[in-house]
Amino acid sequence: xxxxxxxxNVLAGGAALLSYSMLASSALSEEARLRLLWWGSQARxxxxxxxxxxxxxxxxxxxxxxxxxxWSDYWPRLATQVAGRNAPDIIQMDYRYIVEYxxxxxxxxxNDYLGKVLKVEDFDQVQIQGGSVDGxxxxxxxxxxxxxxxxxxxxxxxxxxxxPTPTTTWEDLARIGAEITKAGKRKxxxxxxxxxxVEPLLENWLRQRGKALFTADGKIGYDANxxxxxxxxxxxxxxxxxxxxPDIQALDQFNxxxxxxxxxxxxxxxxxxxxxxxxxxxxxxxxxxxxxxxxGKDAKGGHYRxxxxxxxxxxxxxxxxxxxxxxxxxxxxxxxxxxxxxxRGVPESAAVREKLxxxxxxxxxxxxxxxxxxxxxxxxxxxxxxxxxxxxELALRTVAEQVGFGQxxxxxxxxxxxxxxxxxxxxx
Amino acid sequence: xxxxxxxxxxIGAGARGRPAAQGRFAALWTKxxxxxxFLLPWLVGFFGLTLGPAVASLYLSFTSFDLIxxxxxVGTANYVRIATADPKFAASLKVTFLYVVLSVPFKLAFALFxxxxxxxxxxxxxxxxAIFYLPSLLGGSVAIAVLWRQLFAGDGLINxxxxxxxxxxxxxxxxxxxxxxxxxxxxxxxxxxxxIIFLAGLRQIPTDMYEAASLDGASKFRQFxxxxxxxxxxxxxxxxxxxxxxxxxxxxxxxxxSGGTGGPINSTLFxxxxxxxxxxxxxxxxxxxxxxxxxxxxxxxFTAFSFLTSRYWVHYDD
Numbered sequence: 001x002x003x004x005x006x007x008x009n010v011l012a013g014g015a016a017l018l019s020y021s022m023l024a025s026s027a028l029s030e031e032a033r034l035r036l037l038w039w040g041s042q043a044r045x046x047x048x049x050x051x052x053x054x055x056x057x058x059x060x061x062x063x064x065x066x067x068x069x070x071w072s073d074y075w076p077r078l079a080t081q082v083a084g085r086n087a088p089d090i091i092q093m094d095y096r097y098i099v100e101y102x103x104x105x106x107x108x109x110x111n112d113y114l115g116k117v118l119k120v121e122d123f124d125q126v127q128i129q130g131g132s133v134d135g136x137x138x139x140x141x142x143x144x145x146x147x148x149x150x151x152x153x154x155x156x157x158x159x160x161x162x163x164p165t166p167t168t169t170w171e172d173l174a175r176i177g178a179e180i181t182k183a184g185k186r187k188x189x190x191x192x193x194x195x196x197x198v199e200p201l202l203e204n205w206l207r208q209r210g211k212a213l214f215t216a217d218g219k220i221g222y223d224a225n226x227x228x229x230x231x232x233x234x235x236x237x238x239x240x241x242x243x244x245x246p247d248i249q250a251l252d253q254f255n256x257x258x259x260x261x262x263x264x265x266x267x268x269x270x271x272x273x274x275x276x277x278x279x280x281x282x283x284x285x286x287x288x289x290x291x292x293x294x295x296g297k298d299a300k301g302g303h304y305r306x307x308x309x310x311x312x313x314x315x316x317x318x319x320x321x322x323x324x325x326x327x328x329x330x331x332x333x334x335x336x337x338x339x340x341x342x343x344r345g346v347p348e349s350a351a352v353r354e355k356l357x358x359x360x361x362x363x364x365x366x367x368x369x370x371x372x373x374x375x376x377x378x379x380x381x382x383x384x385x386x387x388x389x390x391x392x393e394l395a396l397r398t399v400a401e402q403v404g405f406g407q408x409x410x411x412x413x414x415x416x417x418x419x420x421x422x423x424x425x426x427x428x
Numbered sequence: 429x430x431x432x433x434x435x436x437x438x439i440g441a442g443a444r445g446r447p448a449a450q451g452r453f454a455a456l457w458t459k460x461x462x463x464x465x466f467l468l469p470w471l472v473g474f475f476g477l478t479l480g481p482a483v484a485s486l487y488l489s490f491t492s493f494d495l496i497x498x499x500x501x502v503g504t505a506n507y508v509r510i511a512t513a514d515p516k517f518a519a520s521l522k523v524t525f526l527y528v529v530l531s532v533p534f535k536l537a538f539a540l541f542x543x544x545x546x547x548x549x550x551x552x553x554x555x556x557x558a559i560f561y562l563p564s565l566l567g568g569s570v571a572i573a574v575l576w577r578q579l580f581a582g583d584g585l586i587n588x589x590x591x592x593x594x595x596x597x598x599x600x601x602x603x604x605x606x607x608x609x610x611x612x613x614x615x616x617x618x619x620x621x622x623x624i625i626f627l628a629g630l631r632q633i634p635t636d637m638y639e640a641a642s643l644d645g646a647s648k649f650r651q652f653x654x655x656x657x658x659x660x661x662x663x664x665x666x667x668x669x670x671x672x673x674x675x676x677x678x679x680x681x682x683x684x685x686s687g688g689t690g691g692p693i694n695s696t697l698f699x700x701x702x703x704x705x706x707x708x709x710x711x712x713x714x715x716x717x718x719x720x721x722x723x724x725x726x727x728x729x730f731t732a733f734s735f736l737t738s739r740y741w742v743h744y745d746d
Contacts, residue, residue, distance in 0.1 A: 072687065072688050075708065075709070076704075076708035076709070079495045079496075079708055079711060080495070080708070082495065082496050083495035083496060083713075100711070101496070104494060104496035104497050105496065105497065106496045188582075188583075246603075246692070247582070247598055247599040247602050247603040247692075248582060248599060248602070249602075250599070250602035250603070250691060250692035251581065251582065251599060251601070251602045253687030253688075253689070258687070265582075388710070390709060390710065391709070391710050394689060394705075394709075397689065397691065398689075398691060398693055398694060401604070401691060401692045401693045402693050405603075405604055405692070405693060407604075407693065
């Protein structure tokens with residue numbers, strides 16, 4: 001069955017094809033499509049999908065395809081999609097990675113849309129700064145959060161110990177931890193999680209000492225003595241059984257389901273305030289948010305209000321303006337705000353916050369109160385972490401484990417950590 | 429066979445009408461076209477999904493490539509860093525070697541043991557074969573690694589069983605001294621595929637040899653040692669090579685059990701896991717490509733070494 005090709009039917013076929021493709025492209029231009037990728041739990045996905053429905057009902061010519069993954073699967077997926085020129089139009093971005101992605105040209109600068117499509121005038125300006133890299137705006141903060149200590153209020157009560165207060169010091173905490181362990185109300189239960197490998201906790205402690213994890217020019221912001229003292233602090237905790245032993249702590253993959261708090265091993269965990277929603281969902285006992293302890297009675301707190309996550313628009317998107325429009329809807333629409341609550345952090349827009357406050361449930365209320373009530377405990381937002389920050393975090397975790405399992409003493413641990421982080425950062 | 433010829437004719441028919449200048453190609457096409465058409469899916473797969481990416485990765489291994497910006501030629505810098513300034517490379521290689529050296533012999537010994545049991549005319553042999561093979565089918569999956577994590581966790585099933593005997597087990601998966609063992613046990617548990625091959629090998633050994641040996645008064649152990657083992661050496665060799673390569677490439681269990689970190693303290697940092705971290709965690713695709721080629725080299729050397737030594741211990745029946 002061979003088809004005889006003549007000049008005429010080639011022409012006719014071509015014309016038909018051409019008109020068909022014109023038809024198809026005009027149909028496509030009516031139907032715009034936005035692809036959206038984020039990390040998080042099912043609870044977050046449900047909220048996000050509802051907001052997407054709201055957006056499409058207000059913009060019937062736009063279709064939204066949303067997809068979500070867990071934190072650790074998210075970054076490899078995003079990196080491969082961007083490399084394959086197949087990036088989603090709207091990308092949920094973290095403070096940790098925004099510099100890497102922005103400098104590599106993967107994100108669209110949003111400055112041109114400010115004031116027109118993006119109406120974020122009443123945003124906390126510091127948070128707008130947080131989404132900027134090299135003077136251009138690449139991410140719109142979806143909310144503010146802060147590092148926090150989650151406490152199991154029931155376990156504290158059982159042990160007859162008062163909950164930590166804003167003036168609790170590290171010494172107090174060590175004593176409290178040891179008391180809970182000693183009370184022995186639960187089997188194999190300890191007062192505290194081992195926080196020696198938890199980067200935000202170390203950062204808080206460093207900031208109270210006037211240091212930082214990273215300097216503004218992307219170098220390490222502390223020295224081997226600081227690190228050794230940090231490890232010594234936790235070595236003493238382990239010694240006094242104030243915190244869990246290293247083999248229990250090593251189960252923690254730094255997500256809500258594997259934390260010693262959720263596994264029923266310890267009465268505290270170190271997380272971010274917006275994660276209270278996810279933690280409470282898998283913990284039977286009532287949890288509460290507390291600030292990190294102070295290094296001395298009159299020390300200044302090391303907290304800061306951090307953009308919990310951003311929405312960025314991909315540089316590969318066909319229609320960046322539509323992307324900006326979507327992001328604007330997500331962060332300023334009152335109905336969207338009511339659906340989202342504070343699960344992604346406390347909204348940045350003052351107007352939205354005001355409207356949202358009365359509609360919040362108890363958990364949302366607690367997160368909001370915590371972030372807005374930090375007062376003098378909160379300092380300025382540090383510069384975004386440099387390239388290699390993710391690797392540095394893993395290095396902290398590994399060295400903390402080496403010290404915990406006794407492979408290194410605290411002094412060696414301090415030196416090893418500072419050496420490794422310095423090397424990682426110099427590689428960039 | 430008839431179908432092959434038919435389609436060759438059909439394709440040839442189209443070509444026959446063309447001018448003679450194309451005759452040579454047309455003749456070849458008529459002769460072999462159908463064969464190539466049948467090969468096409470494999471050819472596309474091989475060139476598109478195996479050879480192409482392999483060549484690309486060889487090129488990338490001489491570049492610095494962050495997945496987003498274009499690759500930048502750096503010469504042998506990646507290889508130099510691997511050889512001279514990467515403690516994690518050494519650490520991951522050590523873990524991987526340990527895993528290969530522990531898991532392969534244990535797995536083969538266990539597979540052979542079960543194969544011999546099954547070979548002794550058990551009733552319902554096929555059912556047992558299927559059951560024992562099951563873990564190998566499931567083994568590479570994420571679900572099994574997750575299950576393993578649950579079993580060996582501090583208050584998992586294993587420690588609950590130990591507690592029955594008054595033993596307080598450690599948290600196997602999160603203690604650097606034990607974590608590699610849980611991965612070895614997981615690997616041994618997936619003994620199904622070498623077991624099936626052993627079983628086939630055992631079936632090849634003529635029964636009259638055993639009959640003669642037992643008439644001569646040889647004990648069961650002596651029969652195993654003097655008949656079974658030597659005649660089985662080609663199968664053992666095959667299984668050893670295949671399982672060694674598999675073990676070098678192991679990834680999923682370590683990834684799941686350590687949550688992708690290779691911890692605690694890099695004790696489960698398999699080579700492939702480190703490679704993955706560099707590629708997708710730290711966006712160093714060029715460096716990861718160099719690591720991948722070093723792994724190819726290592727596996728190649730191991731395999732060549734096995735083949736070279738095989739002449740001293742593998743007996744082929746001729």
